[in-house]
Amino acid sequence: MKNDKNSAQLRKQLENESSPARDFISGLFDERTFTELGAYIRRVPNEADKLFGTPDEGDFESVICGYGAVEGRLVYAFAQDSTKMKGALTSAHAKKITDLLDKALQSGAPVVGVFSSNGAVVTEGVAGMAGYGAIIRRFTECKGEIPLISIVDGVCASTAAAIASISDVTAITDKGSLYVAPPFILKERYSDNSAGSADFAAETGQADIRVKSSAEAAETVRTLLTKLPSNSGEVAVDVSDDDLNRLTPEISSLNPDSLDIHDVIKAVSDEGFFFELGAGYAPELVSGIISLGGRSVGVVANQPEVNGGRITPKAAEKASKLIDLCDSFNIPILTLVDTLGFDISGEAEKYGFSQSLGLLGFSYSSASVPLVTVVIGPAYGGAYVLMGSKSLGADVCYALDTARIAPLAPDAAAEFLKGEMSKDEAKKIYGEKIASPLAAAKAGDIDDIIAAEELRQHIISAFEMLCS
Structure with missing residues (x-):
């Protein structure tokens, strides 16, 4: 992998780039507030790349990392870029994400991550797998300290799916596919056509939010961020003109x-x-x-x-x-x-x-x-x-x-307690003496x-x- 471009050429190339990942970044942040981090980081080809003839993978890693403002508040984000190497994770790719998570934790600011990757670069061997582990560890360190929001906007499989699931909130788009075992294997072996789809993720609780597009995801996440504090040491404050004493x-x-x-x-x-x-x-x-x-x-x-x-x-x-x-x-x-x-x-x-x-x-x-x-x-x-x-x-x-607050529903209780009285009479007494809110209030509950x-x-x- 040879790169003879100078910094000015690379900068111009970056400025002219267009991809779903960059479109999401543009939709998430306030206009002209996003600053990219580690834009020029690239992994160094290894001996396996040379032996297997791994093709030139371009000038940039397949993940965009940086920070900006959402409604004037600091937010960090990473977005895997499926137009480069199908979003494949490398050790450098993973380091960009872990460095960003470290900065977010230090700053006390939320992180939004977009997952769209077909997996790790195989020729990196264990280094690529270790990259997943490093991201999991950073996610775990951030969990409960700063809000973690994930958007699945492409393939999010195996260990990547586990990472997304550590998040506080996970959203998925129409293009999203969240799974551990590849859906085609489940279909071939078990005739199961449902796993992996966006609808399946929402119906099984793996995704908290179901949206159609990455643009809708960006707008939805912007709204969610306004309802969350930046970190565990702050309080979420919302401004409203609604009357505090409004009747309902x-x-x-x-x-x-x-x-x-x-x-x-x-x-x-x-x-x-x-x-x-x-x-x-x-x-x-x-x-x-x-x-x-x-x-x-x-x-x-x-x-x-x-x-x-x-x-x-x-x-x-x-x-x-x-x-x-x-x-x-x-x-x-x-x-x-x-x-x-x-x-x-x-x-x-x-x-x-x-x-x-x-x-x-x-x-x-x-x-x-x-x-x-x-x-x-x-x-x-x-x-x-x-x-x-x-x-x-x-x-x-x-x-x-x-x-109505009681150990049993009135019908079941009346059947159990009625003795010599009628069921209707037992039900009436039970409702008045045991199941009423007044009885619970008298008990102090x-x-x-x-x-x-x-x-x-x-x-x-x-x-x-x-x-x-």
Whole structure:
């Protein structure tokens, strides 16, 4: 690989380059703020390249690294360039990424990474594989300290897929393909055509955000970054003109038997903003970030219109991921409870249900950020306990008049307790004496029973008190 170009020629070549990776960089950063790092770094050909006749790979590595401003805030980014060597990773490629991650951690600024690579350069042998290991180590060191956001906009396979999955948030585009085993092998051996696609990644929870294009990904990530602090030592502040005392009468008009929890979330949020994460995965639970009273707040909410909001293993893990993200970056958490209990199925047990539930309980119990919980509808059995209850550490717990909090659902409890009385009579007594929000409030597990139209006011007030 011979390169006789001088610096001026190389600089001009860089300025004239066009690729999907550079287009993403342009869309992510504020205009004319991006500064490239390590642009001229290239790996040195080795003996294997000469023996196997490896062709000239161009003047630049297949990854663009640098920093710039997003809404005026410092952000670092790397983007694998599939137009060069199909984005192949070399030891120099890996070093560019690890150097960038080191700088981001030192600066206390988020990192956005675009994955689009067909793998490592084979002639580098173990050096290329070690490059993956070095990136994993840096990602691990950054995890929980600075936000890590990955976008899969091409092939992201094997070890690269593991790296992307370490991120706090992963997005995937139509062109993205995220997998460990090549899809063609799964198709040949097991007649499985689904693995590897963008839709499959979203449906299995491997991708938190599903977008059509890299341009949409850039715009979506810009929005997400405004809701996250730059690092674990800062607080995310959001500016809103929405009235802190705005009433929410629309919640009172919602039919509890066909409730879409999105309507409640958007009703309480500033200007109806909701950045949902994991929308395609475990739809029985909704998670994401809202703006509330001028601050970012994480939301974990049962979705009653999907299987009665019952907690499944996947729902528990989805909730845990959001809780852990918020706890890492000082984002308070709002939990909205409307669940008929745990999912009862052989599939749930085979998944390792107890471990998923333990993870959920651990995430809530170990969270150090303010926790506010509102019971909106039914909250039965262990599902009530694990959905951010006061016994797990919630700071403030409210209930609406429509809440029902009890060890068992009324029908099951009446059958169990009725004795000589009729089932209807037993059900009525159970509902009034045991399952009512008043009974929970008297026991000290609910701080107040509030009107639906005052829900936003009370939630904001609680967070103002807890965050002051």
